[in-house]
Amino acid sequence: MNRARLVIFNAALGPLDYRVPDGMHVEPGSVVVAPLGPRQIVGIVWEAERLPASEVPEAKLRPLIDVLPVPPLRAELRRLIEWTADYYCAPLAAVARMVLSSGGALRGPATMTEYRLSGGLPERLTPQRLAAIEALEGEQATIRELAGIAGVSEGVLRGLVNQGVLEPVLVDCDRPYPSARADFSVPVLNSAQEEVSKIIISAVEARQFAPFLLDGVTGSGKTEVYLEAVARTLEMGRQTLVLLPEIALTEAFLRRFEDRFGTPPVVWHSSLKSTERRRAWRAIAAGEAQVVVGARSALFLPYKNLGLIVVDEAHEVSFKQDDGVRYNARDVAVMRARFESIPVVLASATPALESLQMAESGVYQRLVLEDRYGGARLPTIDTIDLTEEKPERGRWLAPRLVAQMEERLARGEQSLLFLNRRGYAPLTLCRNCGFRFQCPNCTAWLVEHRLSRRLACHHCGHETPPPPACPECGEPDCLVACGPGVERIADEVAEILPEARVAVVTSDTITSPEKAVEFVARTEAGAIDVIVGTQLVTKGFHFPELTLVGVVDADLGLEGGDLRAAERTYQQIAQVAGRAGRGAKPGEVLIQTRHPTALVIAALAAGDRDAFYQAETDARRHAGAPPFGRWAAIIVSSEDEAEAREAANRIGDTRPHLEDVAILGPAPAPLALLRGRYRYRLLLNARRSAQVQDVIREWLAPQRLAPGVRVTIDIDPYSFV
Known part of the structure; x- marks a missing residue:
């Protein structure tokens, strides 16, 4: 090859052609360094016939600088990149970037210096240094990574290096992994x-x-x-x-x-x-x-x-x-x-x-x-109708569920309570004036987290400490938590069963694989009596002594505008129910609901998965929803509300009129403000025969929108917020 077409990681520029210098060997898939203006960039050599680009005369081509010492990307992977970009209406460059997701790996064999504790102490042991030393016990990483682990500045750690508290370790970046053996411990299958x-x-x-x-x-x-x-x-x-x-x-x-x-x-x-x-x-x-x-x-x-x-x-x-x-x-x-x-x-x-x-x-x-x-048996499943078996005032667990938990505790068995809602309460308001704490960046309430003493947005990550007085009326000590989160349920368990050892398991508490290991070890050792968790506990875990699962609010997942709500609710509850009775002891599942006759709840209680899937299939077929139809969403956003609305309306006004594609909207998204951007949605519902991606590309290609407007395409969407 004396001419190479590159995919570079700038979607706005598209593919670019370069000259291959004499003596340099490149082939499709080669990862190369090329000049772009005064900079040097990384690109992937691609088949020119598969990647149209404007032809540039040979004399104007700039030469490639280097071929990086990594194997060329195989043709099968290049075809996957092309398919993913085409199907999901994404820039080819954005998909290709995911393949080269470790920049350090592209530069060939190397060693690097990491640091670990030497066992010594600094001359002056400040609180910050002490906290860093405690946090870094057993860790080895670069100074930047250790600073992130310890939650201190790099300067603090460099001071510890200078005093010999952190010692350097030379690491071979490419040391081989131990080999797995297919015959190491062959199981007996049924x-x-x-x-x-x-x-x-x-x-x-x-x-x-x-x-x-x-x-x-x-x-x-x-x-x-x-x-x-x-x-x-x-x-x-x-x-x-x-x-x-x-x-x-x-x-x-x-x-x-x-x-x-x-x-x-x-x-x-x-x-x-x-x-x-x-x-x-x-x-x-x-x-x-x-x-x-x-x-x-x-x-x-x-x-x-x-x-x-x-x-x-x-x-x-x-x-x-x-x-x-x-x-x-x-x-x-x-x-x-x-x-x-x-x-x-x-x-x-x-x-x-x-x-x-x-x-x-x-x-x-x-x-x-x-x-x-x-020989383990599937658990028995029963419902608790909350309109008839009401929890005590101010509580969320029905008497029958509480009685079963007491019984399990007395027998030395474990219980799991499932509520897919992090934090203490989903809404905090002022009892004096009714003020509600809302995220400044999103159309969402701030969720109270009492374990970490913060009000947090679960969409953008905004956090603030709970104020001593209402910011609206100034009334002190007037904040009221509305509704339950897992932390509130854990508090209730601690009141009802003061001798029970309770663990709250959410993405707030299991923040790393190591913490997951610690949780599993404590549970298997019998150091936890009651697990209170979100969807994180619905899958993958195997605890033989866990014999009771309580679903605190089975109706929660059926609320809102999620078009797959029934299927998702069925999956979550069926999965969490599957944690019960996995050992020799039989398991029981109690589902708290206000709608015991709802299709999804009745199917769960009856253990009739086929009936649920058949009814859901019929409903989807009637609505032309996946898998019998196609969905695609177009989300228009801007930091300026008027700009976002105008852009969405302009796109809506130029919509194509096709027999096999219905286009709904634009309308404000359920989360109309997300991370500081105002959002409008259009939803396409198409027959399976429709070429939805081609329709969207032809529709949006001529659009000339303001620089602050962002248009996102979501093929086969799962989130409708």
């Missing part, structure tokens, strides 16, 4: 598990695209089944990717993986230090990382020899990214498997309706595990 695992293993050996829906009840051993396919992939010398929806689930999975294969897998998620990201990225690109376990971004890493993809808890909403490139990792995983010609396993006890429909139509092969492993 006949159903054996049968299902053989089907997946055959597909791994065939090296062909094969999408599976692994549909098994909670506790049926889905993980053990797909780990046997991972073992066969290891034996074949190929790589496996396992996607998990929550970082908090990672540590429990790592322990199970290490028990099976003798060493942990390679981990990829946002909490990794820069050195860990670099090491993982290079091992993955070199084919040395045998099994990668990660969050959705792990899907775009440059695997050299991928042989299997597993999406665990595949129904989870957190697989859909809600900013940047708004992709659904579950669906992109299937497409990556297709481009790589390998099997993909979507594992879930409560599959998404779209996945079930794909199995019904024969696109996915459905593999069913109907029974719990080892």
Whole structure:
């Protein structure tokens, strides 16, 4: 090649052509350094015929500067980048940037200096230094990363370095990972598990695209089944990717993986230090990382020899990214498997309706595990009608649920209370004048968090301490908490059962994989009697002594404008119910509701999943909603409300009129102000036959909007706020 077309990470510029200097070898997928004005930028060489650009005469081309020492991105990954950009109406550059997500990995082999505590003390032990030393016990990282862990400035830590309290350690950035052994600890599967695992293993050996829906009840051993396919992939010398929806689930999975294969897998998620990201990225690109376990971004890493993809808890909403490139990792995983010609396993006890429909139509092969492993029985489920069995005044737990918790405590068993609402109370107001505390950046109430003594917005992160007096009328000590959050339920449990040891489990308390490990260890050791948690506790955890699950407010998820509310509520409650009775002792689930006859609640109580899914399928088909129709959202935003409204109206006025696409709006979004930006939405509802992406691109391409206006496209949206 004497001419190279590059994808550069500036969507406004598009692809650019460069001259390849004599003696430099580049090919499609090569990662190169090129000049752009006075700067040097990183780009990816692409096939010119697949990436139209304005032709520039040979004489005007600037030469490439360097080829970076990393393997070229394989054609299968380039096709995935193109498909993702096209399907989700995202710039190709934005998707490609996710592949090169570790800048440090692109510069070749290296060592670097990290720091750790030496065991000594400084001459002058200030409170700040003492807090830093306590926080850094057992940590090793760069000064910047240690400063973040300790919550102090880099200057404080450099002072500790100068006094020998922190000592330097030279680290090989690319040291190899220990090898996993397929035969380290082979489990004994039951006949159903054996049968299902053989089907997946055959597909791994065939090296062909094969999408599976692994549909098994909670506790049926889905993980053990797909780990046997991972073992066969290891034996074949190929790589496996396992996607998990929550970082908090990672540590429990790592322990199970290490028990099976003798060493942990390679981990990829946002909490990794820069050195860990670099090491993982290079091992993955070199084919040395045998099994990668990660969050959705792990899907775009440059695997050299991928042989299997597993999406665990595949129904989870957190697989859909809600900013940047708004992709659904579950669906992109299937497409990556297709481009790589390998099997993909979507594992879930409560599959998404779209996945079930794909199995019904024969696109996915459905593999069913109907029974719990080892003879454990599914829990009994009953409802508590809150209109008849009312909690005591000022409380939120009905007498029957309280009585069952007392019984479990007396027997030394554990209970779990589920309420998908963080904090102490969702709304705080003044009892004197009625003033409500609202976020200054969002159309949302501030949520009281008593454990951390703050009022917080769960949308933008704005925080403020609770004031001593009402800011509106000046009345002191007049603030009233309205409604329950998990912290309030935990307080109620402490009042009712003062001897119970209570743990609050939310994203506020489980802020790292290490804290998740600590929580699991305490629960397994019997140091916790009652767990009060949000959706974080609905999946992945296995506690044999947990025999009672109480759903505090089953109706909560059915409120608001979420078009998938019934399905999501069913999935959450069914998953949290699945935490009960996973050992030898039988489990019980009590669902508190004001609408016991609602379809979703009645189906849960009856244990009739098929009836719920059938009714939901019929309703979706009638409404032309996914999977029988297509949705897409266009969100128009600006820091100026009038500017946002005018832009949304202009886009709405130029809408296309098509038989197979209905366009609703514009209208203010339910969260009309989010992170300081005013927002308007248009919603497209289209038939499956409609080319929604082409419609949107042709509609929006001619628009000339004010510089402060941002237009975001969300294909297959999950969030409607």
